[in-house]
Amino acid sequence: MTAAPAAIQTSGLTKRFGRQTVVDGVDLDVPAGAVFGFLGPNGSGKTTTIRMLLGLANATAGEITVLGERMPGTLGTVLPDVGALIEGPGFYPFLSGAANLARLDAADGWAPRATRRTRVAEALDRVGLTQAGGKKVRAYSLGMKQRLGIANALLMPRQLIVLDEPTNGLDPQGTREVRGLIRSLASTGTTVFVSSHLLAEIEQMCTHIGVMRGGRLVAQGTIDELRAAGQATLHLTVAAPDARLAVRTLAPLGIVVTTAAAPEAQAAEVAPEAAGDTALAAPFPDGLPPEHVVAALVGAGVRVRGVAVDRPSLEDSFVALTGEGFDVVQ
Amino acid sequence: MSSSDPTAATVRSPRRALGWGFFLSELGVLFRRRRTQAMLGALAAVPILIAVAIRVTGGDGRGPAFLDRISQNGLFVGMTALVVSIPLFLPLTVGVVAGDSVAGEASTGTLRYLLVSPVGRIRLLVVKFASAVVFCLAATLTVSLAGILAGAVLFPIGPVTLLSGNTVDVGEALLRALLISVYVALGLVGLAAIGLFISTLTDAPVGAMAATVVVAILSQVLGQLSQTELLHPFLPSYHWLDFADLLRQPIDWSSFAGNAWLQLAYVAIFGTLSYARFATKDVLS
Numbered sequence: 166m167t168a169a170p171a172a173i174q175t176s177g178l179t180k181r182f183g184r185q186t187v188v189d190g191v192d193l194d195v196p197a198g199a200v201f202g203f204l205g206p207n208g209s210g211k212t213t214t215i216r217m218l219l220g221l222a223n224a225t226a227g228e229i230t231v232l233g234e235r236m237p238g239t240l241g242t243v244l245p246d247v248g249a250l251i252e253g254p255g256f257y258p259f260l261s262g263a264a265n266l267a268r269l270d271a272a273d274g275w276a277p278r279a280t281r282r283t284r285v286a287e288a289l290d291r292v293g294l295t296q297a298g299g300k301k302v303r304a305y306s307l308g309m310k311q312r313l314g315i316a317n318a319l320l321m322p323r324q325l326i327v328l329d330e331p332t333n334g335l336d337p338q339g340t341r342e343v344r345g346l347i348r349s350l351a352s353t354g355t356t357v358f359v360s361s362h363l364l365a366e367i368e369q370m371c372t373h374i375g376v377m378r379g380g381r382l383v384a385q386g387t388i389d390e391l392r393a394a395g396q397a398t399l400h401l402t403v404a405a406p407d408a409r410l411a412v413r414t415l416a417p418l419g420i421v422v423t424t425a426a427a428p429e430a431q432a433a434e435v436a437p438e439a440a441g442d443t444a445l446a447a448p449f450p451d452g453l454p455p456e457h458v459v460a461a462l463v464g465a466g467v468r469v470r471g472v473a474v475d476r477p478s479l480e481d482s483f484v485a486l487t488g489e490g491f492d493v494v495q
Numbered sequence: 496m497s498s499s500d501p502t503a504a505t506v507r508s509p510r511r512a513l514g515w516g517f518f519l520s521e522l523g524v525l526f527r528r529r530r531t532q533a534m535l536g537a538l539a540a541v542p543i544l545i546a547v548a549i550r551v552t553g554g555d556g557r558g559p560a561f562l563d564r565i566s567q568n569g570l571f572v573g574m575t576a577l578v579v580s581i582p583l584f585l586p587l588t589v590g591v592v593a594g595d596s597v598a599g600e601a602s603t604g605t606l607r608y609l610l611v612s613p614v615g616r617i618r619l620l621v622v623k624f625a626s627a628v629v630f631c632l633a634a635t636l637t638v639s640l641a642g643i644l645a646g647a648v649l650f651p652i653g654p655v656t657l658l659s660g661n662t663v664d665v666g667e668a669l670l671r672a673l674l675i676s677v678y679v680a681l682g683l684v685g686l687a688a689i690g691l692f693i694s695t696l697t698d699a700p701v702g703a704m705a706a707t708v709v710v711a712i713l714s715q716v717l718g719q720l721s722q723t724e725l726l727h728p729f730l731p732s733y734h735w736l737d738f739a740d741l742l743r744q745p746i747d748w749s750s751f752a753g754n755a756w757l758q759l760a761y762v763a764i765f766g767t768l769s770y771a772r773f774a775t776k777d778v779l780s
């Protein structure tokens with residue numbers, strides 16, 4: 166795997182529909198072997214980006230490299246190594262699940278006919294559709310179709326698998342299974358590019374994340390980088406009379422108490438005679454070991470009743486990046 | 496990259512297939528489909544209805560070409576049914592198949608999956624067109640064969656007197672019937688190319704089917720107006736009913752050749768247009 170080229174790279178990727186810019190100067194960088202979560206609210210341009218990556222839609226501007234090859238010039242040689250689920254499953258309702266897979270497999274000029282039956286059966290098995298494989302797709306639930314769509318992406322060994330909102334329509338059990346499937350793909354070295362509008366659904370399995378908002382890629386990096394990017398917060402609970410002392414002790418450490426969680430205690434203006442505990446909160450500087458803070462407080466005679474340093478959840482960062490309320494951006 | 500994944504290298508075919516497998520799969524999807532079977536069934540019903548009607552009424556009265564000969568020779572049932580089916584039934588079924596070819600895949604969402612599988616866009620067009628051509632032949636053969644069978648069951652079968660006055664035996668007559676089926680199917684090939692092109696314009700298969708059928712009807716209407724006489728030789732339906740020449744001895748191939756050239760021109764023009772439209776089209780279905 167030495168110096169494997171990036172699985173996906175784009176620079177300035179842009180798509181306009183009429184006067185609306187739907188994808189706007191996106192510079193994706195998906196390293197080989199990554200599980201890349203492509204996050205963004207509905208309408209943020211995820212599917213449109215994926216269509217351009219796979220040569221279904223033409224980019225208005227920008228460049229695309231997939232598996233080290235410039236697209237769309239080399240579609241015919243790159244796409245056999247790419248499995249994809251794009252904007253939901255698409256199947257012939259009048260054919261069985263297995264017949265649908267065989268049909269799409271027959272369209273792939275590189276897929277050997279001799280092994281088709283076995284590969285179809287294996288793909289159905291991997292998504293738990295062995296029992297339903299002979300049923301007409303007309304009779305499938307949305308979740309079953311979604312599974313069949315994923316099975317289609319797995320018909321051949323792939324280097325890159327692109328899954329656009331794979332957990333749509335799946336029950337919690339199905340969602341867990343998809344996560345397991347993605348993990349098992351990743352463990353064999355396959356790069357997985359998975360889009361979602363729900364961070365929680367994919368957070369646990371991603372190594373990298375890119376966040377789309379209104380057609381722009383507003384953040385991209387490893388999941389740890391994105392976690393670290395958020396400001397940590399110190400939560401401190403002290404005996405109420407010691408609150409002012411605590412604030413004074415923290416100041417030289419670079420910790421400025423901005424909020425006191427207890428409603429009766431306004432920041433540093435804490436009533437010294439108030440009984441009970443006072444909760445204080447402050448932005449916590451990076452790189453400062455929390456135990457130093459505790460030592461300083463105890464040394465100054467502050468009765469520390471509780472201390473915690475919170476990293477914002479990725480969820481919070483995601484909401485901060487994409488905007489509250491998940492409004493569909495026009 | 497492929498060196499890092501030995502399984503992919505061993506599992507893939509050494510060479511990209513030409514597309515025969517995909518063509519066979521396309522035929523399988525087309526002919527296993529209820530709608531296709533229903534259309535062929537309806538076409539088969541045409542000669543059967545004709546044969547039964549004549550059997551019941553005795554075949555007197557006016558009707559399409561060859562109708563009066565049926566009661567003497569059942570071999571004419573197929574030919575009569577073809578004449579009856581040419582203006583509407585056959586173009587209708589070809590319009591459904593050709594109009595559905597690309598737009599139908601778009602509407603079921605399978606077009607994007609075929610394209611990323613990947614089947615090249617040109618290959619897809621060629622296979623779609625080729626299977627529409629196979630359908631044209633299947634449609635005319637269905638009418639002919641159902642006609643011959645119905646004729647054989649309900650009427651006497653015997654040597655056929657050709658338009659040139661010669662008489663040929665039953666075997667030769669069956670060959671002529673086959674030839675006429677091919678001729679009529681050939682005449683529909685241009686329409687199939689037009690339907691393929693219309694199908695690349697939209698994601699709504701019903702619209703593409705209807706538009707293709709309208710083209711077939713317009714062509715015939717224009718072909719009947721003396722005001723558009725200059726246009727007539729260029730209409731796709733110009734040779735549709737000219738198969739009488741195949742019922743002479745020796746066979747006069749001129750209308751067959753004229754038909755073939757005309758249809759070839761339509762295939763060239765609308766094949767190119769389909770390619771121009773589809774090769775770089777954004778597939779957003």
Ligand SMILES: Nc1ncnc2c1ncn2[C@@H]1O[C@H](COP(=O)(O)OP(=O)(O)O)[C@@H](O)[C@H]1O
Nearest residue numbers: 182187205206207208209210211212213214779
């Ligand atoms: N065919 C189209 N024509 C015009 N606008 C489109 C088309 N497809 C998508 N859009 C617009 O592009 C934007 C992004 O859509 P999409 O890429 O599907 O977002 P996502 O997958 O992130 O939900 C939306 O505002 C949508 O309205």
Ligand SMILES: [Mg+2]
Nearest residue numbers: 211212252330
């Ligand atoms: Mg989408």
